Amino acid sequence: MVTDNSEADVKKINHILAGYKGESNLLIQVLLEIQKELRWLPKEGLIRISQELNVPLRQVYHAVTFYKAFSLVPKGKYTVTVCVGTACHVRGSPRILDRVEQTLGINSGDTTPDFKFSLETVNCLGCCAMGPVMVVGDVYHGKLSLDQVRRILDSYD
Amino acid sequence: MEKITLNIDGKEITGEDGMTILEVARGAGIDIPTLCYHEKLEPYGVCRLCLVEIGTPPRTRLVTSCVYPAADGLVVKTRSERVIQTRKMLLELLLARAPGAKIIKDLAEEYGVTKARLRKTATFCILCGLCVRYCAEIKKADAIGFIGRGIEREVMFIPEIATESCPPCRECFPLCPTGVLESNFRLVQSLLFKK
């Protein structure tokens, strides 16, 4: 289960922000760093970023909702990313995605109730020759077949 | 300022260096439709209705007149067949998004858009950004902004700022071409601002 880490999160955010005071042009880089550290962007953090980097809150909100890398809700322990790029598409990634959704019981963009997996799609990982490709955490699984999906997902705990 | 002369719709029109085509044309009383343009704001160039055709055949192209810098000797057609066809399709899109908005209905009628061929997606906001830009550029309040991208893009009041800044100001409401802004504000006010 996800616990209320808001205090710890704010601490981490402040720590990251310490090096960037007033650096408005590094907004996206800072957001990426915080996203990587916390795996999501809590609202309090966005307000702090706006203040510290001296960027209007409106721009922060636009950036976090514009880019796919950012999440405004907590993410699961493992992010499962199914590539739906063109090469993977013609090699059957829509069926892989269907199978992952069935297996995890969630739709793309959602997180399992136990916060173990978050499911996402990506429009190309550049491993086109290996399609269809799925990434779990930071491990790439290429040339995936439908019956491998469950076995791979079951191997994570 | 240096004087420049353009040929707009066959007439020699004089303007000044640094003006856009739209400014020169409107200065001469030539009507070019716009929805996202406002003389006090930086040109934004997104409604695309102000497209005009420039150049001489066969080398002509469409440009947005609100952004394109006027230049001496430029030949401009504001109502060529190509311009009209493009505006018509744009108006079809806008009608699907904001059916019933007077300014769009009137333009559609003017351009002879009669059939509704597209599925209605009525949110009434055409994302012209007048409210967002007015709030940022003139009021420097940044109380309203864009969120999302693509078809998910929308205008959002920033709760942390709008709660305080908007109720006494309301200056952006009359700028909204479809009139949806004020009702959206009321909705948000009743849902979010009340603590």
Place this chain on the structure above:
Amino acid sequence: MPKLKSALELEELREGIVSKRDPSRLCFTVCSGTACLAIGSQPTFAAFEKELEKQGLKDRVDLKPTGCPGFCEQGPIVVVYPQEICYLHVQPEDVAEIISQSMKGQIVERLLYVDPVTGKATSRESDIPFYLYQKRLILGNNRLIDATKIEDYIALGGYKALPKALFDMTPEQVLAEIEKANLRGRGGGGFPTARKWKSTRDAPGEPKYVIVNCDEGDPGAFMNRALMEGNPHSVLEGLTIGAYAMGSHEGFIYVRQEYPLAAENIAIAIKQAEDYGLLGKNILGSGFDFIVKVHKGAGAFISGESSALMNAIEGKVGEPRPKYIHTAEKGLWDKPSCLNNVETWADVPFIINNGAEWFASIGTEGSKGTKIFSLVGKVNNTGLVEVPLGTSLRDIIYRIGGGVSGNKKFKAVQTGGPSGGCIPEQYLDSPVDFDELTKLGAMMGSGGMIVTDEDTCMVDFAKYFVHFLSEESCGKCVPCREGISHMLDILTRITEGKGQATDVQLLEDLARMLKEASLCALGQTAANPVLTTLRYFRPEYDAHINEKRCPAGVCKDLIAFYIEPDKCQACLICARNCPVDAINGGKNLIHVIDQSRCIKCGTCFDVCPPRFGAIKKISGEPVPALILEQDRVIQRKS
């Protein structure tokens, strides 16, 4: 390490590195690009480390992780030097054998490339047809270099062009050389590079910026990833030479966040170049200063557009600017800025080293040099292919790519990413360059080439691209945001069997408006996949609209799966594999599909043993009535 203070010191360093390397020494290289990592080159590399340790050979032979050689289909790839023996699909358990055989000068036959037609094995990497017909200028060094070691690049003649430009040429001469070479942008636009450089150089305003575009958003294209991961110094060297020509002292490298390894390797490369004095203040004692920063994207295709990319580097949302002034004049922070694709920058050192005439001798009249294509989809040899511009589609797909995979029939090749188009079989002899594919309604773009076969529905394929663009449009201008969304709406209803006779006209009207009215290239070219499929595959649209039939059997709402009673052998395989238990079967009982539960995933179709072939995919006709219950029992002869 001491900073190099002159061209001479660089040459001494090079000689030092080369003299310590014994070309006859045994060296194992393991491809460590992202694609090979995806199919497990890491465990293979680890097995080499362990085995060499175990056999006590660590000091006698070399082991090197290298960049992507491009033959991704066959990975993980191991090449043994100096004989250049190439082993494919190497698993950890193969490693001990490779090492011991190589020590004896022997070859492990079973891991060699075998020609699917002649059955002949090929041992030398460069003799494999996939490589044999390529001309690998830019990509060639990837397989010889450990990207994290600048010394590898220097040993192969890297950083030779930089001192040549700095000491033997004026900036004007560098520019003239690029102009004479007629280098054109590799990112898709094909704009003459020298003209861009000249605009930036001549534009008023300081500082001037040079930028590497490694956003590579086109799905199906990964040559920039391979270069950035595998040979980052070649990009840095080209960038530095360009900066010198344009009078820029600050550069940015924009890398999409989906490429973590590329971002990591380029950061290492910058650090090493700085340490050697090949970047930073007073490069090689020339008096020229140049620094480079890496900027990561955050997941937005549109940020690859030049003005959007510059907005992103400024920390703003990466959406395009509605301006008619080139970024070369007013770009990053409204200063003159030159943005080029990774591959374009990597071409620069070659031109400086070998001269414009040499470069211009490769390619066609209007398109000089080589280009890397990513050949993917339904083709036997998927991977990266570098050929002279002007090579025909047929040569790329058949001679190098080995033809369509799985004995299927070729249908179309999609080139140029979401802005490109689908080219049918009758145009396969067209030469691939900046201008020829555009005439066919497609474009070369950044070099993505996705081969499709008879199992691809072209309406669904067009819908795929339009869906992609609807997600990736920034949403700023009306035509792109609203137009693409309505196009998707129409294509979706066609694939659902709800298309109307007027839909094609509506698609064409929307397409024209998108091209004419959109703010940036994304919208202006968004309709290309629709227009080319309409142009070359119109009967497929008509079948969907008029007959409610999907000829390729892809569109779920228009197909059904059916078990032919006379072919079913009641083997239960389909029933066991059905993910939704929609197949009713039992021992000696002919199986039937419950159409109301079937999700049309096609698993049954795939798993039914070919010798039975009992599952039939039907489209445009009703599913036959259920077999009577009493007829379901199979009477087997015993």
